[in-house]
Amino acid sequence: MNIAVTLAWRYLWGRKLRTALTTLAVVFGVSVLFGMGALIPTMSETFTKVLFASAGQVDLSVTNASGSTFDSSIAEQVAGVEGVKAATPVLLRPVGMPKTSPVSSIQVAGIEPRTAEKVRHYAVGQGVMLSPGDRGVVLLGKSLATQANLRVGGYFDIPSINGTKRYRVIGILGSASPPGTQEAFLTLADAQQLFGEGNRASEVDATFVNGVDRTLVEARVRRELGSDYNVGGIAPGSELLSSLKMAEFIFNMFGVFALAMGGFIILNTFRTVVAERRHDIGMLRAVGARRRTILGIFLVESLLQGILGTALGLLAGAGMAMGLIAALNPLYKRLVNMTVGAPQFQLSSLTLAIVMGIGVTVLGALSPALAASRITPLEALRPQVGEVEDRQRGRRAWIGVGILVFSAMGLVSGNASALGLGSVGVLVGLVLVAPELVGPISNAFAWLIDAVFRSEGEIARSNMQRQPSRAATTAAAVMISLAIIISLLGVMSSIVGGFLDYVDKSVAGADFIMLPTNLLLAGGNVGASNELVTDIRNTPGVNAVATLRIAKTQVDGSPAQVIGLDPVEYPKVATFEFSGDGQTSDIGKLAHGRGLIANGLFAAQNGLKVGQRVKVTTVNGEKTFSIIAIGSDYLNAKLATVYISQERLKEDFGTESNALVLANLSPGADAPQVKRQLATLVADYPQLTLYDTTSFKETQKVTMSQVMIGMYGLVVVLAIPTLLALLNNLAMSVIARTREIGMLRALGSTRRQVRRMVMAEALFLASVGVTFGVISGIVLSYAMVAATNNVGWKIPFYFPTGGVIAAVIAGFGFSLLAAVIPSRSAAKLDIVAALHYE
Amino acid sequence: MAIVEARGLTKVYGTGTTTVTALDHVDLAVQPGEFVAVMGPSGCGKSTLLNLLGGLDTPSEGTIEIDGEPVADMNDDQLTMLRRRRFGFVFQFFNLIPVLNATENAALPLTLDGVSAAEARTRAEEWLRKVGLEDRMRNRPDQLSGGQQQRVAVARALVTNPALLLADEPTGNLDSRSSDEIAALLKQASEDWGRAILMVTHDIRLAAHAHRIVFMQDGRIVDDAKINGAEDARKAVEKVGLL
Structure with a gap:
């Protein structure tokens, strides 16, 4: 060999x-x-x-380029194309179910019974298939029927924009539902009424005549429908x-x-x-x-x-x-x-x-x-x-100081690129200066560690200071882990803090808020009709009501959600976080012509400026809008969003249902009394949850704490490499000093003293790593928050106190954990063997 | 022709006011088969001289010729080849590779030279037998005594049949019995196996086995005495005042 x-x-x-x-x-x-x-x-x-x-066996699926629903008569157009055997409109919607339901969500499919079976086979096991003209009946997937314990003739409740609707089970599919789906089939007309979708469908499914050139038929359909529609196979x-x-x-x-x-x-x-x-x-x-x-x-x-x-x-x-x-x-x-x-x-x-x-x-x-x-x-x-020891240490340290100075300048500048470079520079600079700072930092911690470890602490410190480069490399590994922990928790606490701030000054400027189950997923919410809004507005003690309506679109080819608001009512209840010269009065400008407000994130991603004209894909084709202002509501700040008036949303996207409702109390009104009345009104809308300002804030705090608990779990995983780095260093240290340890034992050190010496060294190592980690973590979290603001998602910087505490605990805790094995093996060394160790 | 010949050899360490002249215009030649001992007080430049002659270090001034070739013209690879094939080294601290056994350690220069594993092992075992370690061939360094380890080092130094064996305090770390064994081994290397030896030592008993003792002081050669046995060695040492 x-x-x-x-x-x-x-x-x-x-x-x-x-x-x-x-x-x-x-x-x-x-x-x-x-x-x-x-x-x-x-x-x-x-x-x-x-x-x-x-x-199923669908050959072709047609959707609107905007991502929104469209006139269901398109199905007839598709069916008329040469080579298409059959085409059927489908209105497909995931629906979040009330907490009392045995299933958390279902998929409602509105189908046209006359044509649906020509495109997909519905193997009805019990009861019958939906027929043209059926109303108020539902065909259930086998899995949903089993889970909800329903039989033919039973009743199934589905939230609708007009309150909960009850449907009679007319049939149950015989074959098992595709995994992951809880299907409920309604007639298209029932589904359109349920979701307030007029005469619209979300897709048209088609099958081809046997033996035709599929590409050719697809091209014909594309030609027939034009660029406003996406034509193709299923693209999940x-x-x-x-x-x-x-x-x-x-x-x-x-x-x-x-x-x-x-x-x-x-x-x-x-x-x-x-x-x-x-x-x-x-x-x-x-x-x-x-x-x-x-x-x-x-x-x-x-x-x-x-x-x-x-x-x-x-x-x-x-x-x-x-x-x-x-x-x-x-x-x-x-x-x-x-x-x-x-x-x-x-x-x-x-x-x-x-x-x-x-x-x-x-x-x-x-x-x-x-x-x-x-x-x-x-x-x-x-x-x-x-x-x-590396003789080049001094030179490297000076280079590190230089990098740190430039990085600080980059961080102060606030420029996005400089922020990124600056934060990386801080890490690199600290790694380079680390060997020179091992001594001073460990000396600074000496009073604390020596207080517990006395003489062993002194030996441990000098042991570590003898190998500053090795200690610095370990400290660098610890630093990077801890910096990531602190910055992650820092950004999270800034988001949480910013959110709660916003709740204080903005959304919950409204006294009541009625939120959908899943605020951020427009597709999964049923919304509520204007009847509910009118009822809320007419409730004694309610002063003003504003709503948000949601559809999907593309702006200059980039996907975004489009939110419709009432330019007159919305400013009475809530406002935006504007960039530049934007102000609340700009919301009023949405009422006239085709104007929109882009949120900061979307504007930054696409380089949009106030006054710029953009092409918005609507159900009726592309329309040109001008940008009135750049501003965000906090709830949608991290999603690409544009805001238009509700009138415009109805005209261009056909959306009339309200995804979120905000209401304000009249001066002097009895808040608990009003809340009770509102609760009665929304009781029939399980998709909406009513909060007053305090309960909303509390709920959000609880949600945020749960997220933070998850983050702390992540911290433990992130800290594993730190543990390994410390463990490795300490084991190296013990191996390298085997003879010395033998000598110490020969001179009269007890096993306990040797063990404590290794543990003290672990703490000194951690002190250097934690110091660097805390500094770089704070810098990183500041840079990340600043960078987020630069891309249009406004969040204030909150000092990552929790992150720093977590990092200090993780750093020192893990150092002691890492010391367990090396300290035990050092204490167990055989004196004679150790003295002759090579 | 001398195996190694130095003229005006000077080595200065440090710069400016902190310079130390370790060797000061030294002339020395070692002939084939000659056993030369270098003696002198600590810090007189003995080891520096050995390092320079062995191609381990470069002089500040002066020339070294090995087999008539000037060392100054050689690059690192050529010097490495020279050490591998023409010289053998024995150090004070044994310097065996702890994870290799006695045979593998002794075969190392051959293995590095690309000699087949079987041949390297055969030749290494042959030398280990010659140095009296036939029953220790598979032992690792930590399973050998100091004297045994040094005998492995001697076998390793001789395995390539080098022209010159350079030894730096080869008994400095051994007890007197082991020292005597190593001394006898070096004498045998010179007399029976015809190797030239340049050995740095403090030990007059070891130096007594040499043909010549070179005495150094303050970086210079102060005496160069031919000897024949312990009595000659003692007189030579007395003459330069080292006793």
């Missing part, structure tokens, strides 16, 4: 604990990358299959799929982050290893090893370690994916009637995990390996010394 491979393997095998600890860092990163890389696409695929299964674009894609991206990023941490750990380990083996390297050079042989030994060692770590990581990742699917399946089954199959391991995620796992390990070892190759043969003749 090649000498480099032999030596690399023997060194790895000879230091099993260190090899295991270092490899663990790679295992963790690879397992996240590979496991999640398999899990999430599997879930996406299952969900896509469900969507296709729901579509659901929010769940988007969420899964986002989750895949986030987990990939986390995997890369964990591997980057692994890279730090590898770097640290190999630095120590090179220092430990200076004598060996010098001797090898003296007896004739070339520089590249030395380089080869270390690179082969890292390669072996990378291969080992990656292989174990792949196994762990596969196990993680299978375990998570097994754990999540009962939940999916219950919530969406969907079972995710065995994880599908894709070549791309396998390649990514292998390349990243091995690549990061070899890259981490490269710099120490190059340093090793530069060791002169003279080292062999020198007596054994400790780790030789």
Whole structure:
């Protein structure tokens, strides 16, 4: 075997604990990358299959380019195209069900009985199929009927814009529903009435004559309908799929982050290893090893370690994916009637995990390996010394100071690019100056740690200060973890704080708010008719009422939601957060001509300016609107949104139902009395929940706290690489000082003192990492909030107190946890063996 | 022709006011088969001289010729090849690779030179037998005594049949019995196996095995005495006032 491979393997095998600890860092990163890389696409695929299964044998699906509903007579136009066998209009809507319902949501499909069966087969198991002219009856999917415990002849309640409607069950499908769907079929006319959609449909489904050229027929339909319609096969674009894609991206990023941490750990380990083996390297050079042989030994060692770590990581990742699917399946089954199959391991995620796992390990070892190759043969003749510190430390520190100064200027400037560069610069600058600050920072913490650890603290501190570069590398790994924790929690607390502020001054400037079940998903809400709004307006003690209506659109080709508001009533109850010269009176301008207000996010994404003219895709084709102002209501601030008048929304999109209702009390009105009356009114609208200002704020606080609890869970996961970095450093430290520890024991140190010495060193290491982490975390969270404001989503900066506390606890807590194994192994060292340790 | 010949060899460490002249215009030649001991007080430049002659360090001034070739013209790879094939090194601190066994350690220069594993092992085992370690061939350094480790180092130094063996305080870290064993081994390397030896030592008993003792003080050679046995060595040492 090649000498480099032999030596690399023997060194790895000879230091099993260190090899295991270092490899663990790679295992963790690879397992996240590979496991999640398999899990999430599997879930996406299952969900896509469900969507296709729901579509039955449809050959073609037509939707409006705006994403909104459209005249159902389009189906007749499609049916008339040569090559089309049949076409049928469908009004499809997910509907959130009241809390009392056995299912959380259903999918209501309004179908035209005359043509529906020509396009899709409805295998009715019990009862009968819907007939033309049927009203007030429903055909249920098998799964929904089972879950809701309904039989033919029973009744099923569905929320409508005019209050809850009761439908008689006329039939139940015999074949099992596609997984993930709880279907309820109504006649198109009933569904249109239920959702207040007039004569509109959300899609037209068609089948082709057997044997026709499908592409040709598709082209004919496209020609017939023009550019206002999308024509094609089913293209699932659901929010769940988007969420899964986002989750895949986030987990990939986390995997890369964990591997980057692994890279730090590898770097640290190999630095120590090179220092430990200076004598060996010098001797090898003296007896004739070339520089590249030395380089080869270390690179082969890292390669072996990378291969080992990656292989174990792949196994762990596969196990993680299978375990998570097994754990999540009962939940999916219950919530969406969907079972995710065995994880599908894709070549791309396998390649990514292998390349990243091995690549990061070899890259981490490269710099120490190059340093090793530069060791002169003279080292062999020198007596054994400790780790030789990097002589370039001072120069690097000055470069770091320079970068920090420039970064501070970038951060102060407020410019988006400068903010990004500045925050990265702060991290890089701190990493460079870290070795010089290890001493001062640990000295600053000395009074605290020495108070608990007394003499052991002093030895621990000098131990750490002897190897400032190694301590600084560990501190850098800790810093990056903690900085991410603080910035995430910082941004979250800014969002929460900003939201509650907004509630105070804006939405809840209204005394009552009636919110849909799912505020942000326009497609999943039934809304309420104007009758309810009129009733609310006429309630004694109510002064003003404003509503929001929602449709989908595209502005200059970019998807957005379009919100309709009453330009006269809305400013009486709530307002916007305007950018530039915008003011509340601009809302009134929506009443005249085709004007819109773009929210900050959408304006920033598309570079929109006040006065600019944009093309808005409506149900009736493209219309030109001019931008009156840039401003956001907080609830929709993070969604691409444009606001127009409700009159315009009705004319251009046909939407008349109200998604959200705000109401103000008359001066001196009896608030509890008014609330009771409003509660009676909305009782028949389970899709809306009534809040007064206080209860709304409380509910939001509870929701936010739940989100924050989730975030704290994420913090624990994010801190795992920190734990590994600390554990690795401390284990290195104990191994490197085995002889010293033996000597201390020989001189009379008790096992307890040795154990406490290692624990004190862990705390000193954490003190440096936590200090850097807190500084960079605050800077990062400020930069992230400022950058968010730059892209038009206005949130105020809240100091991340919670994040800082979490990071300090995580940093010091994990350091003590990391010290458990190394301190025990140090305390257990055999004195004689330790004194002769090489 | 001398295996190694130095003329006007000077080595200065540091710069400005902190300069230290470790070697000051030293001339020295080692002939084939010659056993030369270098003695002198600590800090007199003995090890520096050995490092320069072995191609481990570069001089500030002066020339070194190895087999008649000037070292100054050689790049790092050429110097490496020279150390691998023409020189053998024995250090005070044994310097064995802890994860390799005695045979693998002894075979190292051959392995590095691309000699087949089987041949390298055979030749290493042959030398280990010669140094009396036939029953310790599979042991790792931590399973060997100091004297045994140094014998492995001697076997490693001789395995490539080098022209010159450079030894820096080879018994400095050993007890007297082990020191005697190593001394006998070096004498055998010189007399029976015809190797030239340049050895730095403080130990007069070890130096007594040499053909010549070079005495150094303050970076200069102060005496160069041919000797024949312990009595000659003692007199030479007395003459320069080292006793």
